[in-house]
Amino acid sequence: LIEVRGLTKEYRNGAGVITVLRDVNLQVTPGEIIAIMGPSGSGKSTLLYILGLLLPPTLGSYTFAGQDVLSLDRRGQAEFRRHKVGFVFQSCDLLENSTVYENLEFPLIYAGEDRQTRPAKILAALERVNLSHRVYHNANHLSGGEKQRVAVARALVNEPRVILADEPTGQLDHDNSQQIMDYFQKIIATGETAVVVVTHDPEIAARCSRIHTLRDGLL
Amino acid sequence: LIEVRGLTKEYRNGAGVITVLRDVNLQVTPGEIIAIMGPSGSGKSTLLYILGLLLPPTLGSYTFAGQDVLSLDRRGQAEFRRHKVGFVFQSCDLLENSTVYENLEFPLIYAGEDRQTRPAKILAALERVNLSHRVYHNANHLSGGEKQRVAVARALVNEPRVILADEPTGQLDHDNSQQIMDYFQKIIATGETAVVVVTHDPEIAARCSRIHTLRDGLL
Ligand SMILES: Nc1ncnc2c1ncn2[C@@H]1O[C@H](COP(=O)(O)OP(=O)(O)OP(=O)(O)O)[C@@H](O)[C@H]1O
Ligand SMILES: Nc1ncnc2c1ncn2[C@@H]1O[C@H](COP(=O)(O)OP(=O)(O)OP(=O)(O)O)[C@@H](O)[C@H]1O
Ligand SMILES: [Mg+2]
């Protein structure tokens, strides 16, 4: 499903060049949950952003379902981000002045989901993260862990082909973390989707098919 | 140092009343690191906000070093927040367009710290979280874990009497988490300060003097 070769990412700033990723190779096949671990600053979020076409690499190739996605035009890349990928960001990125319901509805609207089928999808996603009792709450009135769970539900509500989750359980206790993994495993059960999870939590990594470790930009 | 009795916090919204904290009692003595654990949504951040005078309780009393802090006027409360407390927020709250150095300098400026002694304090704090190599980096160009470590350093650079840390290691790997705990233990070594840490991480809780658990607003 995903094939990345020779991925390199550099930033230039006043002080010189920072090489965040060096010649990274990665393959992800449908039906897998793979974990990416590594110390703070090792390049995990950068790798995930590149996989989600949120950031261009400096060098390297990236093929998704056989298609060279780095050569897509702006519109093709936006289309990819909207339909193929569900992204869970490391820091909260819900719409603070919208309700939980609205936050989950937006991706469905963008994906052109029929008005009739939206409510059922939203409520099912909320059920999977135990937040049905907060459906009409304002997003800025949620606890840190509740926001994170809504962010996960939002990435999954569209049933994308690949889920890229950047430390989706960082704010969660044990039970809620396990529930997120249950949700991921349900999603991949059809064998057509895959999940890439960046995590520091060994309990999460233990439930993944494979674990890769990034150190100083090397996988 | 801290004595809280009968602390209750309620929110009213369209649907009714949500009781987040119910009749909470807590004591913290100098030289302690106490852990507060509990499921997502149990009221941990709310308790910490009240302790930091960032949020008023609905009911209850709060005495700090013998002084009734709930009866302080706005200026007294601002004074308290600036000098007595170091707060580490659950979500990133650095100044994104400032450098790491500037982010650490602001609390020192507000506390009236002499210009001559600031650089040494800033560099010492950064050293404790292993981020000397990012001192002049823009805050919005840091990784998630780097931001969290800068936020911890910023809460500690002023050497406050009490540190209130809301899940300070949520984004961190094992080694960096342990380093944060080393930093906290160094701070309390003088026996005059205390730390209250909200955490989900059992490894962090294991290094605390005591562990309290919040469930549905009850401690
Ligand atoms: N301003 C508000 N209005 C209404 N409800 C609120 C408000 N702030 C928080 N809540 C609710 O209060 C409860 C407790 O919130 P709090 O942030 O203290 O939880 P927490 O224990 O820190 O959780 P987490 O581990 O997820 O960070 C949550 O269920 C949340 O939805
Ligand atoms: N825009 C940028 N300009 C300069 N340096 C950057 C930029 N973005 C990230 N970096 C640097 O690249 C390195 C890797 O960042 P990245 O966010 O990928 O790390 P990470 O592995 O996700 O870390 P964490 O576990 O702390 O979230 C960091 O050291 C960071 O300081
Ligand atoms: Mg990251």
Ligand SMILES: [Mg+2]
């Ligand atoms: Mg919280």
